[in-house]
Every structure is written in structure tokens, then in C-alpha cells.
Amino acid sequence: MQTFDKPTIGITMGDPASIGPEIAVKALMNKEVYDICNPILVGDARVFADIIKRLKIDVAIHSIESVKEAKFNVGVIDVFDLHNVKMNKLVFGEISAMAGDAAFGSVKKVIELAMTGEIDATVTGPINKKSINEAGHHFAGHTEIYAHFTHTNKYAMLLVEDNLKVIHVSTHVSLRQACDLVKKERILEVVELLYNGLVSLGETNLKIGIAGLNPHAGDSGLFGTEDDMEIMPAVQEALARGYNVEGPVPPDTLFAKAATGAYGGVVAMYHDQGHIPFKLSGFKWDAEKQQMASVKGVNITLGLPIIRTSVDHGTAFEIAGKGIASPDAMLLAIESAVQLSRYKNQVIF
Structure with missing residues (x-):
């Protein structure tokens, strides 16, 4: 559902033990994002609140249970709260069925919101395939999850x-x-x-x-x-x-x-x-710091009845929770989702 000609974009948290929640929060700290779309994070609000506390940034979390409750105000991050993370068991950088199930639940929900027309496009944070499968969801990745729940054969x-x-x-x-x-x-x-x-x-x-x-x-x-x-x-x-x-x-x-x-x-x-x-084009490695200096690139699933873009990097468990993850790819994924939403009624994906 578009408001003021801006598409509503659902953004999943990714694996809660990864950099997914961090890059989502960092992306939504940019006023430019709100200039082009109405963003909603999908996951557990407590995970995002914890990231904000760790980063010591001046933004608030607005927990919602319906897209209609969203405010879309800079400095107030709307989170479609699924209450699906056991915070006392969440460990950054750790593979777990609990985290995998929460990540999977976020993806399934954002697909549902798009299929019912409550949002215009979806953007996904990184998931860990082993955690997803340990939770009993036997998919090779996001692409296959989307194809399954949208009943898509050609993608x-x-x-x-x-x-x-x-x-x-x-x-x-x-x-x-x-x-x-x-x-x-x-x-x-x-x-x-x-x-x-x-x-x-x-x-x-x-x-x-x-x-x-x-x-x-x-x-x-x-x-x-x-x-x-x-x-x-x-x-x-x-x-x-x-x-x-x-x-x-x-x-x-x-x-x-x-x-x-x-x-x-x-x-x-x-x-x-x-x-x-x-990745040779979009990923830049800092040899001195032994970490990625910049990670750019967008993953788009074509052939679906809904729009899905994603960061094209992994969970980066080794730096999860440290506050140093770059939101560059997430920002590009959001921009691509907005661009695709403008054409979705003209071209069949």
C-alpha cells in the first residue's frame, strides 16, 4: 500500500545473531531512505532495541502489529514485531536453531505482507543457511524460500x-x-x-x-x-x-x-x-584491518509475483555485535526495491 506516492518497503532483520539487525538500523538512520520510501523492519523489536543501545544512537523503536500502525518518521523506526527471539539465548556469531527459526519467520511474514498487498516490496537481511536448516526449514536460501511461498516455478x-x-x-x-x-x-x-x-x-x-x-x-x-x-x-x-x-x-x-x-x-x-x-567489483578488503572496508551489491530475485531485493553478503558472524558493519549494501538494496516498485505494474517479474 503506497502512501504519498512512496512505496512501503518491508525489511527483514536477517539472522538475529548476525550483522543483519545492525545494518538495517544503520540504513534507517538515513533521512534519504525516508525521502524515497516508507520503511518497516520485520523481526523482533527487542533485537533492534538492543542494537540501538549497543550503538548508542538517538533513535527510537516503534513496535507495531499492523502496517497501518506505522508512523514512517525519521528517528522512529517502525518494527513489525514478531516476538520470535529468545533474547537470553541469543549469542552474536553463533549458529542456532532458535536464530534460524526467527530469521525464517521474518522472511515468511514479509512475503505474506507483500502477497496481501500491505507492502509494495521486500528487502532481506542476511540469513545463515545452517541455522535455518537446523530449525527444520530445509531451503537452500532466500531465493528458494520466496519461490516456495509465492508458488513460483520460473525464477x-x-x-x-x-x-x-x-x-x-x-x-x-x-x-x-x-x-x-x-x-x-x-x-x-x-x-x-x-x-x-x-x-x-x-x-x-x-x-x-x-x-x-x-x-x-x-x-x-x-x-x-x-x-x-x-x-x-x-x-x-x-x-x-x-x-x-x-x-x-x-x-x-x-x-x-x-x-x-x-x-x-x-x-x-x-x-x-x-x-x-x-564480488571482485563490489567487495573491498582492508588488508591492514583484516576486515571488509566496503561491501556493495544487490541480490534481486526475478520471476516472483512480488519484489524481493537483498544485500549480497553473508551474516558476517565474525563482526556481529561490534558496531562496525557497513550498511552500504542494505542502502543499495532498499534503493533497488524502490526503483523496481515504480515499474512493477509495467513489467512482469
């Missing part, structure tokens, strides 16, 4: 950071299985999802680069047949359908070109093929 992960916009044919599977999933129809599916995603993000460069799977894109069958048997036919069919695509391009060339803006977006064949160049 894909899109990573966005500056010039790099990378969609994946497969994500959370073994490398051996990933090779088997490189099929013509799936590649065409993600090309369509990527095109719609680029339009939704307001991109004008709609040229799509498609990565090869094998070294040198197979080198005419010398290093595998998938590039010739599956990827090339997908490229030819995509061209016939009117998409501006190029490929299969050897990945070591494709991502170098993409980083300079040669493509509006690229199709990666598996998880690490897309994630490694993406």
Missing part, C-alpha cells in the same frame, strides 16, 4: 553492482549438477527474466552477454559440448525472438567487457561464475 537470481548485472542459470547446486542444468530452455528463460529486470531497473542498454560454460566456450567442442549443443542454440533462438544477445562468450572475456558497460546484463551459467567477478 532466477540477479546480482547488481554498478555496471555488472548478472543473472544465473543455476545457483545453489553442486558444480557437477550445475553443468547438467545448462539447457537451452532454461537459458532462454533467464534471458527473458533478465530483459524484464533490466527494463524494470530503468536500464537503457539492453544488450545481453551470455557466458560460455567451458574454457574458451568449449573451443568448438575441444573442451566440452555444452556450449555448442545447448548455449549456442539458445542464443540463436533468443536472437530470433528479438533479444539483443551475444554468446557464448568465454567468461574471462565476457566479465571484463561487462565491467566496462559493454552489456546491460550478462547470463552466468552457475553460481561462482557470476558471483566471483561480481
Whole structure:
């Protein structure tokens, strides 16, 4: 439900033992966030209150049980309070079923709010897959949780950071299985999802680069047949359908070109093929301090009936509770959710 032409954005706390609550609070300390949207945190209000106390910042928590109760005032953070964390058992940096269950509950609730139209878009904080699974929720990650609860069969992960916009044919599977999933129809599916995603993000460069799977894109069958048997036919069919695509391009060339803006977006064949160049672009390591100096990048799930963006970094258990986590990725995820909400009635995700 939009108020004053600003979308209402639901933001999950992530794993309460992680940096998730901290980066959410830090993001909502920015007036610029309230200028572009009406943000609501979803999780346990006591977790966010504890973070505020630790950070010694002058903001208040407004616990609500309905979106209608939100105030959307700078300095007063609205929290859709689920009361789902056992504070006496919460330990920063610790994997636990309790924390996993709370994180999962926050995600499920934000999906429900979006599906019923009470909020316009969702943004997720980082979760720990082991904690989620120890709690009995057997999902590989956020993407799969969203697909399950929105009853979505065709979806894909899109990573966005500056010039790099990378969609994946497969994500959370073994490398051996990933090779088997490189099929013509799936590649065409993600090309369509990527095109719609680029339009939704307001991109004008709609040229799509498609990565090869094998070294040198197979080198005419010398290093595998998938590039010739599956990827090339997908490229030819995509061209016939009117998409501006190029490929299969050897990945070591494709991502170098993409980083300079040669493509509006690229199709990666598996998880690490897309994630490694993406994180080289957005993640900056401070060798002297032995910690990340900056973490940028947004994860968007395309194909869903609702909008979902996310930080594209993990729980960072090693620095949880220390007050040094950067909210950069969270701010970018919120901005992307706002941008997508402007186009959601024009393009089907």
C-alpha cells in the first residue's frame, strides 16, 4: 500500500545473531531512505532495541502489529514485531536453531505482507543457511524460500553492482549438477527474466552477454559440448525472438567487457561464475584491518509475483555485535526495491 506516492518497503532483520539487525538500523538512520520510501523492519523489536543501545544512537523503536500502525518518521523506526527471539539465548556469531527459526519467520511474514498487498516490496537481511536448516526449514536460501511461498516455478537470481548485472542459470547446486542444468530452455528463460529486470531497473542498454560454460566456450567442442549443443542454440533462438544477445562468450572475456558497460546484463551459467567477478567489483578488503572496508551489491530475485531485493553478503558472524558493519549494501538494496516498485505494474517479474 503506497502512501504519498512512496512505496512501503518491508525489511527483514536477517539472522538475529548476525550483522543483519545492525545494518538495517544503520540504513534507517538515513533521512534519504525516508525521502524515497516508507520503511518497516520485520523481526523482533527487542533485537533492534538492543542494537540501538549497543550503538548508542538517538533513535527510537516503534513496535507495531499492523502496517497501518506505522508512523514512517525519521528517528522512529517502525518494527513489525514478531516476538520470535529468545533474547537470553541469543549469542552474536553463533549458529542456532532458535536464530534460524526467527530469521525464517521474518522472511515468511514479509512475503505474506507483500502477497496481501500491505507492502509494495521486500528487502532481506542476511540469513545463515545452517541455522535455518537446523530449525527444520530445509531451503537452500532466500531465493528458494520466496519461490516456495509465492508458488513460483520460473525464477532466477540477479546480482547488481554498478555496471555488472548478472543473472544465473543455476545457483545453489553442486558444480557437477550445475553443468547438467545448462539447457537451452532454461537459458532462454533467464534471458527473458533478465530483459524484464533490466527494463524494470530503468536500464537503457539492453544488450545481453551470455557466458560460455567451458574454457574458451568449449573451443568448438575441444573442451566440452555444452556450449555448442545447448548455449549456442539458445542464443540463436533468443536472437530470433528479438533479444539483443551475444554468446557464448568465454567468461574471462565476457566479465571484463561487462565491467566496462559493454552489456546491460550478462547470463552466468552457475553460481561462482557470476558471483566471483561480481564480488571482485563490489567487495573491498582492508588488508591492514583484516576486515571488509566496503561491501556493495544487490541480490534481486526475478520471476516472483512480488519484489524481493537483498544485500549480497553473508551474516558476517565474525563482526556481529561490534558496531562496525557497513550498511552500504542494505542502502543499495532498499534503493533497488524502490526503483523496481515504480515499474512493477509495467513489467512482469
